[in-house]
Amino acid sequence: MHSKEHISHDEYQKTADWLMSQTKHRPQVAIICGSGLGTLADTLKCQDSFAYSDIPGFPQSTVQGHAGRLVFGELKGKTCVCMQGRFHMYEGHSLCKTTFPIRVFKLLGVETLIVTNAAGSLADGFQPGDIMIIKDHINFPGLVGLNPLCGPNDDKFGPRFPAMSGCYDKGLRCLAVEIAKELGVASILQEGVYAMVGGPNFETIAEARLLHRLGVDAVGMSTAPEVVVATHCGLRVFGLSLITNKVVKSYEDTESVNHEGVLEIGRLRSHTVQQLVTELIDRMEINNNDNINKSI
Numbered sequence: 664m665h666s667k668e669h670i671s672h673d674e675y676q677k678t679a680d681w682l683m684s685q686t687k688h689r690p691q692v693a694i695i696c697g698s699g700l701g702t703l704a705d706t707l708k709c710q711d712s713f714a715y716s717d718i719p720g721f722p723q724s725t726v727q728g729h730a731g732r733l734v735f736g737e738l739k740g741k742t743c744v745c746m747q748g749r750f751h752m753y754e755g756h757s758l759c760k761t762t763f764p765i766r767v768f769k770l771l772g773v774e775t776l777i778v779t780n781a782a783g784s785l786a787d788g789f790q791p792g793d794i795m796i797i798k799d800h801i802n803f804p805g806l807v808g809l810n811p812l813c814g815p816n817d818d819k820f821g822p823r824f825p826a827m828s829g830c831y832d833k834g835l836r837c838l839a840v841e842i843a844k845e846l847g848v849a850s851i852l853q854e855g856v857y858a859m860v861g862g863p864n865f866e867t868i869a870e871a872r873l874l875h876r877l878g879v880d881a882v883g884m885s886t887a888p889e890v891v892v893a894t895h896c897g898l899r900v901f902g903l904s905l906i907t908n909k910v911v912k913s914y915e916d917t918e919s920v921n922h923e924g925v926l927e928i929g930r931l932r933s934h935t936v937q938q939l940v941t942e943l944i945d946r947m948e949i950n951n952n953d954n955i956n957k958s959i
């Protein structure tokens with residue numbers, strides 16, 4: 664079964680060493696671009712970019728709207744690495760593979776991870792085009808044992824039983840709210856709970872109603888495993904969901920969701936997401952980049 668695959672510390676290190684031999688950038692911030700949000704990477708200055716297919720050990724992106732490039736560069740004076748395309752469990756990757764880049768980022772010296780995704784809304788007040796700061800998540804695959812941390816624990820990365828209660832950094836969430844006000848986009852900003860489901864099918868109406876009753880505000884098919892692995896190895900995490908559709912909850916509703924519609928809303932809102940992330944990176948405090956391989 665997928666979740667049983669184990670990746671050794673050496674394999675993460677080999678990929679990190681290869682990247683460090685190919686670029687002078689030593690990133691402090693890593694950004695994962697969700698469906699339709701890959702243009703964020705284009706704003707980095709002094710870019711070095713690598714196709715995933717050229718990076719030793721890296722999985723490949725197979726989903727439309729996920730270019731499959733790792734881009735290093737500067738944004739507002741901070742060194743960043745941006746995943747233009749992420750890996751999903753439904754593509755057939757093991758959870759270790761979907762989260763492989765996170766531990767590589769840790770070895771590169773990254774201290775903050777920004778995750779973005781496209782998601783459908785369950786919350787009654789949310790509209791397509793809204794941007795939701797992720798306050799917390801429900802990792803449905805994780806709750807039934809499909810967790811990237813299953814298998815032997817690598818103590819060099821983190822503890823066997825990591826806490827997840829504060830995994831979305833409160834300081835960064837507050838800062839993002841302030842920034843949204845200043846940018847004049849507070850009216851489309853929401854905060855809520857993201858739930859990961861396995862996908863690739865969108866939800867049935869009964870599943871949508873269940874998620875709604877459970878207090879889920881937005882549902883998608885990614886992010887939670889990345890955040891679990893990032894939190895395990897001590898990264899600070901900030902997450903945004905772009906609400907691309909309302910999840911159909913009524914048998915009277917004749918609309919249905921599709922991936923093209925998801926990408927279209929991504930295109931419409933990518934500029935605003937970019938502005939928010941750029942300002943956040945500008946204003947977040949970062950320790951000096953002296954933690955490469957520290958305690959690893």
Ligand SMILES: O=P(O)(O)O[C@@H]1C[C@H](O)[C@@H](CO)O1
Binds near residue numbers: 697
């Ligand atoms: O990578 P994300 O989570 O943004 O992708 C979402 C979930 C599915 O992969 C896809 C559905 O349209 O978008």
